[in-house]
Amino acid sequence: xxxxxxxxxxxxxxxxxxxxxxxxxxxxxxxxxxxxxxxxxxxxxxxxxxxxxxxxxxxxxxxxxxxxxxxxxxxxxxxxxxxxxxxxxxxxxxxxxxxxxxxxxxxxxxxxxxxxxxxxxxxxxxxxxxxxxxxxxxxxxxxxxxxxxxxxxxxxxxxxxxxxxxxxxxxxxxxxxxxxxxxxxxxxxxxxxxxxxxxxxxxxxxxxxxxxxxxxxxxxxxxxxxxxxxxxxxxxxxxxxxxxxxxxxxxxxxxxxxxxxxxxxxxxxxxxxxxxxxxxxxxxxxxxxxxxxxxxxxxxxxxxxxxxxxxxxxxxxxxxxxxxxxxxxxxxxxxxx
Amino acid sequence: xxxxxxxxxxxxxxxxxxxxxxxxxxxxxxxxxxxxxxxxxxxxxxxxxxxxxxxxxxxxxxxxxxxxxxxxxxxxxxxxxxxxxxxxxxxxxxxxxxxxxxxxxxxxxxxxxxxxxxxxxxxxxxxxxxxxxxxxxxxxxxxxxxxxxxxxxxxxxxxxxxxxxxxxxxxxxxxxxxxxxxxxxxxxxxxxxxxxxxxxxxxxxxxxxxxxxxxxxxxxxxxxxxxxxxxxxxxxxxxxxxxxxxxxxxxxxxxxxxxxxxxxxxxxxxxxxxxxxxxxxxxxxxxxxxxxxxxxxxxxxxxxxxxxxxxxxxxxxxxxxxxxxxxxxxxxxxxx
Amino acid sequence: xxxxxxxxxxxxxxxxxxxxxxxxxxxxxxxxxxxxxxxxxxxxxxxxxxxxxxxxxxxxxxxxxxxxxxxxxxxxxxxxxxxxxxxxxxxxxxxxxxxxxxxxxxxxxxxxxxxxxxxxxxxxxxxxxxxxxxxxxxxxxxxxxxxxxxxxxxxxxxxxxxxxxxxxxxxxxxxxxxxxxxxxxxxxxxxxxxxxxxxxxxxxxxxxxxxxxxxxxxxxxxxxxxxxxxxxxxxxxxxxxxxxxxxxxxxxxxxxxxxxxxxxxxxxxxxxxxxxxxxxxxxxxxxxxxx
Numbered sequence: 001x002x003x004x005x006x007x008x009x010x011x012x013x014x015x016x017x018x019x020x021x022x023x024x025x026x027x028x029x030x031x032x033x034x035x036x037x038x039x040x041x042x043x044x045x046x047x048x049x050x051x052x053x054x055x056x057x058x059x060x061x062x063x064x065x066x067x068x069x070x071x072x073x074x075x076x077x078x079x080x081x082x083x084x085x086x087x088x089x090x091x092x093x094x095x096x097x098x099x100x101x102x103x104x105x106x107x108x109x110x111x112x113x114x115x116x117x118x119x120x121x122x123x124x125x126x127x128x129x130x131x132x133x134x135x136x137x138x139x140x141x142x143x144x145x146x147x148x149x150x151x152x153x154x155x156x157x158x159x160x161x162x163x164x165x166x167x168x169x170x171x172x173x174x175x176x177x178x179x180x181x182x183x184x185x186x187x188x189x190x191x192x193x194x195x196x197x198x199x200x201x202x203x204x205x206x207x208x209x210x211x212x213x214x215x216x217x218x219x220x221x222x223x224x225x226x227x228x229x230x231x232x233x234x235x236x237x238x239x240x241x242x243x244x245x246x247x248x249x250x251x252x253x254x255x256x257x258x259x260x261x262x263x264x265x266x267x268x269x270x271x272x273x274x275x276x277x278x279x280x281x282x283x284x285x286x287x288x289x290x291x292x293x294x295x296x297x298x299x300x301x302x303x304x305x306x307x308x309x310x311x312x313x314x315x316x317x318x319x320x321x322x323x324x325x326x327x328x329x330x331x332x333x334x335x336x337x
Numbered sequence: 338x339x340x341x342x343x344x345x346x347x348x349x350x351x352x353x354x355x356x357x358x359x360x361x362x363x364x365x366x367x368x369x370x371x372x373x374x375x376x377x378x379x380x381x382x383x384x385x386x387x388x389x390x391x392x393x394x395x396x397x398x399x400x401x402x403x404x405x406x407x408x409x410x411x412x413x414x415x416x417x418x419x420x421x422x423x424x425x426x427x428x429x430x431x432x433x434x435x436x437x438x439x440x441x442x443x444x445x446x447x448x449x450x451x452x453x454x455x456x457x458x459x460x461x462x463x464x465x466x467x468x469x470x471x472x473x474x475x476x477x478x479x480x481x482x483x484x485x486x487x488x489x490x491x492x493x494x495x496x497x498x499x500x501x502x503x504x505x506x507x508x509x510x511x512x513x514x515x516x517x518x519x520x521x522x523x524x525x526x527x528x529x530x531x532x533x534x535x536x537x538x539x540x541x542x543x544x545x546x547x548x549x550x551x552x553x554x555x556x557x558x559x560x561x562x563x564x565x566x567x568x569x570x571x572x573x574x575x576x577x578x579x580x581x582x583x584x585x586x587x588x589x590x591x592x593x594x595x596x597x598x599x600x601x602x603x604x605x606x607x608x609x610x611x612x613x614x615x616x617x618x619x620x621x622x623x624x625x626x627x628x629x630x631x632x633x634x635x636x637x638x639x640x641x642x643x644x645x646x647x648x649x650x651x652x653x654x655x656x657x658x659x660x661x662x663x664x665x666x667x668x669x670x671x672x673x
Numbered sequence: 674x675x676x677x678x679x680x681x682x683x684x685x686x687x688x689x690x691x692x693x694x695x696x697x698x699x700x701x702x703x704x705x706x707x708x709x710x711x712x713x714x715x716x717x718x719x720x721x722x723x724x725x726x727x728x729x730x731x732x733x734x735x736x737x738x739x740x741x742x743x744x745x746x747x748x749x750x751x752x753x754x755x756x757x758x759x760x761x762x763x764x765x766x767x768x769x770x771x772x773x774x775x776x777x778x779x780x781x782x783x784x785x786x787x788x789x790x791x792x793x794x795x796x797x798x799x800x801x802x803x804x805x806x807x808x809x810x811x812x813x814x815x816x817x818x819x820x821x822x823x824x825x826x827x828x829x830x831x832x833x834x835x836x837x838x839x840x841x842x843x844x845x846x847x848x849x850x851x852x853x854x855x856x857x858x859x860x861x862x863x864x865x866x867x868x869x870x871x872x873x874x875x876x877x878x879x880x881x882x883x884x885x886x887x888x889x890x891x892x893x894x895x896x897x898x899x900x901x902x903x904x905x906x907x908x909x910x911x912x913x914x915x916x917x918x919x920x921x922x923x924x925x926x927x928x929x930x931x932x933x934x935x936x937x938x939x940x941x942x943x944x945x946x947x948x949x950x951x952x953x954x955x956x957x958x959x960x961x962x963x964x
Contacts, residue, residue: 021697046525161615162389191388192552193612196596218526221555221598244602262530264559266582266597278534279559282527285495401860430862443853447875460862506861 007034008179008212009058009097014072016050016057023290027053027067029236035180040206040213042227042244044220046259048286050236051216055182058214059099060089077179095125098173100166102185107169108157114141115153118172125176140171144201163194167201174205181206184216199226220263224248232256235287235297238316241324252325254333255298258282296328304329304336341415342376343513343546344400344433349373349409351392351399355620367620369395371570372409374646377514380540382547384561384578386554386593390619391567393550397516400548401435402426414513431461434507438519440499444491451477451487454506461510476505480535497528504535511543518550533560554597558582563652566590569619569627572646576653586655588632626658634659701951707944715761724752726759726911735927745929747920756911757934763912764893764941766823771830771892772885778831779838780881786839787846788869797843800836808833808895813904821907826899830892841884845877879956886949890942897938913938 016028028050035041043051056062057069060081074081076097081089093099101107109117118140119133128136134153141149144167157165166186173181183202187195203226206213215227223230223244230247232240232255240253251257261280284301287293296302299309306329314326319334327333350373352366370392377383385393399406402418411419418429434457437443444453455473458464464472474484480501491499500520507515517536521529537560539545551557557564558578565575566589574587585591592612612631617623626644629635639658646656695702714721723743730750738745744753782800786793812829819825849855850873858872899905900914901921908915913934920930 046527163615191616192554193388193592193596194615195598197613199598219598220526220600224600224602225598225604248600248602259526260600262527263600264530264533264553264555266555266558266594266599278537279530281531281534283531285497285528286525398856403856403859427862427864430860433860435857435860437853437857439853443857445854445858445872445876448871456858456863457861460864460867503857506857510862 006036008037008077009035009214010073010075011054011058012073012075014054014057014074015070016053016062016067017070018062018067020066020290025289026236026292027289028057029289029293030072031231031233031236031238032072033231033238033241035212035214037179038206038210038212039229040203040215040227042223042230043214043216043233044218044223044230045233046218046286048235048289049233051233052184053236054233055099055184055214055216058182059093059097060084060086061099091125094121094173094178095176096178097180097182098176098178099182099184100169100173100186102188108165110157113154113156114160114168114172118168118175121172122175136175137171140175141168143174143205144168144171146171162190163197166190166194166198170198170202170205174209174211177209178211180212180214182214182216185218186215187222188217188219195222202226220259232259235293236289237297237326238324239298239326241316242322246321246323250323252319252323252330252333253298253327254302254304254329255282257333258301296326304332342378342412343414344548345376345410345412346396346400347374347410347412349396349399349411350407351395351404352407365620368570368622369619370399370406371622373567373570373572375565375572375575377546377548379513379546380544381563382540382549382561384557384564385548385550385567386552386557386564387567388552388593388616390569390616392570392619393567394518397435397518397548397550401433401516402430431457431510432512433514433516434510434512436500436503436507436515436517436520439523440496440503441491441523443503444499446491449488449490450494450502453491454487454502454509457506457510463510472509473505476509479508479539480505481531495528496524497531500524500528500532501535504532504539508539508543512545514546514548516548516550519552520549521556522551522553529556536560554593555599566593569617569622571627571656572654573628573656574654575646580650580653586649586653587628587657588634588659589628592631626656698951698955700947701955704944704946704948704951707940708948711761711941711944712765714758715765718758718762722752722755722758724755726751726755727909728752735923735930737927738929744933745927747916747927747930748923753916753930753933756916757913757937759911760913760916760934761937761941763823763906763910764896764938767827767830767896768889768893768941768945770827771834772889774827774831775834775838775888776881776885778835780842780877782835783839783842784846784869784874784877787843787850788873793843796839800839803833804836806833809899809902809904812899813902816904821905823906823910826896826905829899830895834888834892837888838881838884841880842877845880846873849873849876879952883949883953883956886945886952890945890949893938893942893945 012032014028014031015026018025018027031050031054033041043054045051053062058074058081062068069082072082108114115134115137118137119130122128122136123130123133137153138149141152146152146164146167160168186202187198190198199222202213215223217223227244229243230241231238232253234255240247240251240256247256251260258280262282264279282301287297287300295310295312296305296314299305302309309328314328316324316326317330319325319330349370351370352368354363355365355367356362357364373396375383385396387393398404400411402421406419409419410417413429414432416429418426421429451470451473454476455469458469458472473487477484477487482498482501494502520536521532524532533556536547540547549557549560561578563575563577564581565572566587567573568589574581574585574590581590582594585594614631617627617630623630625641626632626639629639632639636659642658644656644658646654648654728751733746733750734748736742736746742752742754744757746752782796786796808830811832812826815825815829855868855872858868896905896912897914897917900912901918903918905914906912908919916934917931920927924931
């Protein structure tokens, strides 16, 4: 694959591994994707599929005691990140690439006011005065629509509600005008009404600032409502990539199809007689990543699997209009509605 | 579904005292549950839906008598168990069992799974020794686990399997009611479907009544027959699920429905009625209607008068001053 | 019953291997090897000792280490090697019995405080009071009231150590009580005594064992200090504290009288502490799962 024109972040054949007592975990096993300027890319998958590890790899936040990027390349604005020194990465993080996490309480320092934390980030990266940093912090809190932002600057994280803390995290992440914002399950810990507020805010800010967003989530609903392109991951591998419309119109990988049929739907009226329709299950469990996976990782749970699926790893092929899918039985899957 | 309710809850109140000051005197109370009434029939699932802090989990624990209610009445299979002390409550525990949210912390890590599942059988003197093992093996098979797995410890199972163990344990004493507190929210989507299907199958097979507690509207819609929407300790709307999803009457229900995401890109940007602001603290709920601080239709009266839960149509209860019987069609339609 | 049994793919159970156990947790290995050696020395002291530890021989006073007196002799001409070997008995008996008694008492009180909240306030204030008593003063007081001996020393050390155990056990019980599996067990009809014996007690054992190793080490040190001060075991009994106490006046001309029992004491305490640290890492599942 060659780099897409306009891609700000190019991930190529990324392998990230962890050594544990049970053996080497291949958390990310050859994943490639691009993020274009100003787009929203979703990375979706279930727990253990490697989506968060991919994000941590981009920011080089893999704990060095146990994990490492074993192979592959990550290019940000043409610059190779995998070989940068820790010092250089520190200058990049929170400035040109920033990240927000699932649990805002643990990512904010409990003993510093939110104003101080945002201002520190601005002063560190942009080299402005402390006063300008504070002013920027105020602007950012105002931007993420925190009411009474001037007063909130001097509050501590524990004085804020969960939704408010996530707003502060977003304010901090965007305070230095990053080109890429990586959001790892940013709304999973929040209530539904708050989740809706935060998602709307993120999209609105993206349009205002032109920051590309990589949204990592397990929630297909969040993906459908906020992203433009989607990468589906399973067992450390990319199994499908498409625009959000393509993916939800015609999911092509049996795993993606399985996921979509397994979720209870809020928007589908199917229970007129009071009977509850059965959800389609995906049988079995995700594979154990300490054992090498031969063939397609989904084969043991897949209804379409053949001997070839169990022995040869399927390559990603273009199924039309840039819709990539890694499946040997694509034609059969397509014929089955 | 027979008509006699297996579980009736009337005017249930649970306040948690807040202690403060040098002498640790009571300075206030978290009004976790503030006058809740509902009933569940045999074979029926009543969903309790709401955001964190709305008191839905507290209701589950009070109904199980894991914590004592402050006021109100709990009638289990025709018997008032509200005031029973732990010793006498024990004999009634058989009738009501529970499935927990977190399958990782709800199992003693030091006991083999067969012992955990068989514990209620022993406790209630239903089966011992080999008979107990037989029954446990049966339960394992019924929930889709191999009986050989009885010797394994909780950490050797996956999340979904552990939830199956929890279900087997709850099922072991043939209860009338199962309180399921967020039983699938810790599970992955593909496993969630397996567990929901299992719960539905078991309900149909044994005529179980479920009190199903969840924040997830889609899961709720899938499994429940009737749904109660809660906000800050009170039920704001209670009706059958079809009505709730097609003709919600309470502004909060509307807000919840419009805030929920759906796996359909065409639906994006159609959400219009997103409520702003946060849920107020249950230690200091707003006066009048608790929702008035975030409600799009709130009037001056809403700020002082707490609306009672009224039956506005057969089986459809709403607590809102702005909703006269019949409703205002302008407010009834939800987009999307 | 068309349900898919999904318990197919679980990681294979790891086999226990001594070598990997040692490699993963060298502190336990080192600690237990040293401690085993000391126990062997203590048990077989009569066979190991090269001389009679009690025999006074003024002719041979303050001899430096040699082939005949491996660790030299003291001011009464007694063989320090033999006395040190016998001294291991005193240290181990004191360490182990203090650890055992304070664990049993501490466990009972800690369970009661953590589980029956009504006794908690009362018992814990008593424990706070006991903790404020310095064990050395307590021992001196007890010994002035009765005859000096091993039993009195043990009692004097146990009293202030009990509260430490009670605190640990109580904290563990409180945290376990908050676990959902306890609620799950109550909902499943489990009664009080079974809740305690089956669900709570087994979970307190690991931290209890760890804490009791620290108590054991500290008891050995306190016993040595007491003996050194003359408030411990009677002076004729060879305990490491006594040997050091008697040798201290001759430290400059016969340093072996202090160095050797001192080294034994240090190594023993180190071994017990190593074992404790290793057990703590091993028994805490959060730490054990890490590399």
